Amino acid sequence: MEPRDLFEILMREHIESVRAFLLSSVRDAVAVEDLVQETFLTAWRILDRYDRQLPFGPWVRGISAKLVLNHRRKLGRNRVHFCDEELLSRIDDGVTAVQRLAGDTFDEKVEALRSCLDRLTGPQRDSIRLHYENGLHCKEIAERLGIGFEAVKKHLQRGRTQLHRCLQTKIAAVATGSPMGEPQ
């Protein structure tokens, strides 16, 4: 197989996880798309440095991490969320864990998140949906739900914590071979 064909397969397999990784740190969605491209272009340029004995995902996201740090240095703290190597490494560990979920593609793997979302209730669920699905800002959500701005932030953060636990349970279930992979 030609290196380019192999690279295309690897890219198709990992492009969404790279994108999710970048979306965790870069505010601007357009900048994320640019960084996705830059990540894979860089990976292609230095493909000879990739050790094929190691998984491709962490390697390519390592390139993304360096680009994010450069991006933050260039554009400042308004455009890129707080990050340093350690935090990005923790986030990458999370993305790697998600890859253990059932499914052939990243999209299929994160389907688990959708089922976790369905388990959320009350204002947490509403806040998460309004923020991520409808793209509303916290202030708009506060108006829509008739609650305070800080309360919306709390609901969003608690909702994310709930979702993280739900996802962790599913990942652990996959690791232990539980047939349902459902949280108890």
Add this chain to the structure above:
Amino acid sequence: MSSEERNLAGDSKSHEEWRELDDTLADGPSPAEVPQEAREWLAEQRLMHGLLRAVHTADASARESRVAAVLARIESHDVRAHRRHWFVVAAAALILATLGIWFASPPSLPTAEAAMARVADQLALNVDRKFHVKWSTAGRLRPEKVFHEFDLTVRPGMRFLIEGRFAFAGLRVGTGRIGCDGETVWIEPRIGRQRSGPLADRERLLEGLGDILDVGYLDLHALVEKMPGNFTLRVVDRSADSQGRQLLHIKAVRRTLRGSFRLRSAELIVDELTGIVTHLDAQFRLPTGGMRHVLIDYLGQPAEGEVDYSRPW
């Protein structure tokens, strides 16, 4: 309330003080620093933030566009790199003539670039090559003055042996030998003190020998890295030598005169069958501003083991 909800409530209480560290929910600058104890929580928040954004913007056609865009950029990068590669190779060929990293080639050389491709293919050939080298003034507006004239035997790995006549500091002419076994550079003038030292000290050791080694091309990697790669290559003629070998005449002209790159232009004669550059006529600009005319003729490949690059004393 389930145990998980109770735990969550408790955790959330302890997370209250970290809330402001989560900059995903507000505009404005992100925190400059995050305490160690908050990092796990923040990483979880950010991971979920990224996954939620990804899940809610997942789209098969968008993914295909993304992949296509990357592939297009790779294609474009490869084409540009391919072009750069030819320029680098062309310039490398000129200079490597002096290093003797020389090249065999497949049977046909339809273009200058193709000829140089074969040069690249043989770049790492680990054999000795011998050349005759003549350094002189450019000689266009004034009588040509020969500074150095010597035989140069080279092998990849910074091994070289120079024997001939040199102009010290551009004035005093002397004869002798200069060599390097890849680690130690040595100089053995016919009259005068022998010197040797590590390769890294070659400039100091060879002080006064001016531009023999001053063009900086003995380090192949450094050379390639520094190459601006902006030469135009053109086949200007084809001919046959007395033995009937088909020769390709290639002209390489630097596209821009900006920058400090020293090789300005060159003409090469390449044996079409073997790909060996048999003759090189090049113009170099010196750091001092003057020009040097360099003529190099390929003398052949010494027998294996015949050349000893090590310090003779």
